[in-house]
Amino acid sequence: MIVRILGEGQYDLDEAAMDKLNELDAAVESACQGTDEAVFDAALAALLDGVRSLGTAHPVDAIDSSDLILPGPGSTLAEVSEMLGDEGLIPG
Template structure:
C-alpha cells in the first residue's frame, strides 16, 4: 500500500505491516476520542515512525494515488479528528 504522510511524501508499505499499523492507528484514535493531548502526541509519533521505518520512499515523480493519508507530526487533535473514518486513519 502507498501511505502518504502529509508534508513528507509517500511510502511503499508492505501489506504484511497492516496489522501493526492498525494497532498503532487504534491508539491514535483512542487518544483523539479521549481528547488526551499527551497520549495523542505519543501515539501519532509511533504511527508515523512505524511508517517511516517499514516503508520505502515512493518515487516522487510518480502520480500514484495514496492508499492511506496520514497527518503530519504537528497535527492537532481536531485536525486528526476530521481525518478519522469509521476505520480510523488506516482502513482495514
C-alpha cells in the same frame, strides 16, 4: 500500498505491515477520544514512525496516487479527529 504522510511524502508498504499499522492506528483513535494532547502526540508520532520504519520512501519523481493519507507531524488532536473514519485512519 502507497501511504502519504501529509507534508512529508509517500511510502511504499506491503500488506504484512498493515497489522502493525492497524495497532498503531487504534492507539491514535483511542487518543482522539480523550483530551490529553501528550498522549495523542505520542500515538500519532508512533504511527508515523511505523510507516517510516516499515515502509520505503516512494520515488519523489513518481506520480502515483496514495492508497492512504495520514496527517502530518504536528497535526492537532482536533485536526486528526476530523480525519478519522469509522475504522480510524487506516481501514482494516
